[in-house]
Amino acid sequence: MTSNSFAPASALPREARRFWWLAVVAGVAYAVSLRGAPYADQAIAKVFLCALLLFAALYHRAPGERVWLCAALIFSGAGDVLLALPTLAQGFVFGLGAFLVAHLAYFMLFWRVRRPWAQVPRWHRVAIVLVWLAEALLYALYWPGMGALKAPVACYVVVLAMMASAALLADVRGEWAPVGALLFTVSDALIGTTRFVGSVPVQEYAIWILYALAQLLLVAGIMAIRTPGQAPSPSNEKG
Numbered sequence: 645m646t647s648n649s650f651a652p653a654s655a656l657p658r659e660a661r662r663f664w665w666l667a668v669v670a671g672v673a674y675a676v677s678l679r680g681a682p683y684a685d686q687a688i689a690k691v692f693l694c695a696l697l698l699f700a701a702l703y704h705r706a707p708g709e710r711v712w713l714c715a716a717l718i719f720s721g722a723g724d725v726l727l728a729l730p731t732l733a734q735g736f737v738f739g740l741g742a743f744l745v746a747h748l749a750y751f752m753l754f755w756r757v758r759r760p761w762a763q764v765p766r767w768h769r770v771a772i773v774l775v776w777l778a779e780a781l782l783y784a785l786y787w788p789g790m791g792a793l794k795a796p797v798a799c800y801v802v803v804l805a806m807m808a809s810a811a812l813l814a815d816v817r818g819e820w821a822p823v824g825a826l827l828f829t830v831s832d833a834l835i836g837t838t839r840f841v842g843s844v845p846v847q848e849y850a851i852w853i854l855y856a857l858a859q860l861l862l863v864a865g866i867m868a869i870r871t872p873g874q875a876p877s878p879s880n881e882k883g
Contacts, residue, residue: 652820652864656700660867663700664860667693671856678848687728693856694721697863704867712753713866719746720859736839737796743832744800747807750825753866754810761813768812768822775812775829779805782833789840797836804832811862821865828858 653661670692677689698717704710723742729735761769779801790797811825831854838847 652861652868655817655868656864657703657705657867657869660700660703663696664863667696667700667860667863670696671852671860675849675852675856678852681848682730687725690724690728691721693859694718694724697859700863701867705869708756709753709866712749712756713863716746716749716753717859717863719743719749737793740796740800744803747800747803750862751803751807751810754807754814754816754821757815758810758813759815763815764813771822771826772809772812775808775826776805778829778833782836786836786840797840804829811865816865817868817870818865820861820868824858824861824863824865827854827861831855831858 653664656664674689674693677683677686694717698714698721701710701713701717704713719742723739723746726732726735726739726742732738783798783801786797787794808825808829812822814821831851834844834847834851834854837844838851844850
């Protein structure tokens with residue numbers, strides 16, 4: 645692991661770095677704004693993170709991956725907006741659906757560059773097992789409070805675990821993407837807990853900070869410039 649592994653932006657294509665850093669600023673600004681939430685135009689403020697990361701993603705050098713990354717960020721942004729509209733009757737359900745599609749897009753991206761099981765680092769293998777166990781336990785915890793949402797939440801939990809597992813299997817540079825995927829699962833677990841079990845301390849801040857870090861690290865890990873033999877390059881990647 646090189647020293648650049650500790651600086652996500654430095655591993656990105658040069659053109660993408662400014663947008664990645666602007667996304668960091670947008671994420672911090674939204675976290676600060678939560679002191680006054682809910683407020684007018686909150687959905688617009690919230691979507692800046694994914695919008696700026698989308699601009700960064702346009703400079704990803706692997707075209708086949710770029711399509712899936714952009715799709716993941718577009719649907720994540722849609723989910724952000726839907727979850728920030730409390731007056732929308734089905735906002736939570738629609739937001740859940742948007743993020744489910746986003747996770748499927750991330751899954752497809754990571755699955756394309758997966759490594760054989762024998763080449764997967766040991767802690768990644770352990771993490772995959774723990775992710776599935778944790779998701780099963782959380783679903784059981786949510787069960788009494790889910791009501792009619794049992795089936796949709798079950799689908800979401802499975803897809804989320806698939807995404808995180810694929811990120812842990814993926815042959816990408818450094819540990820940014822695997823860590824980002826795991827942070828995404830923790831953020832979503834907090835959303836489920838507050839929705840179906842009960843509130844937790846500083847939940848809005850914890851959910852957003854973990855989520856913003858997850859998206860930033862996922863984009864950095866996916867877009868980090870790789871060695872020619874490590875993963876598909878623009879010249880030899882399928883689709």
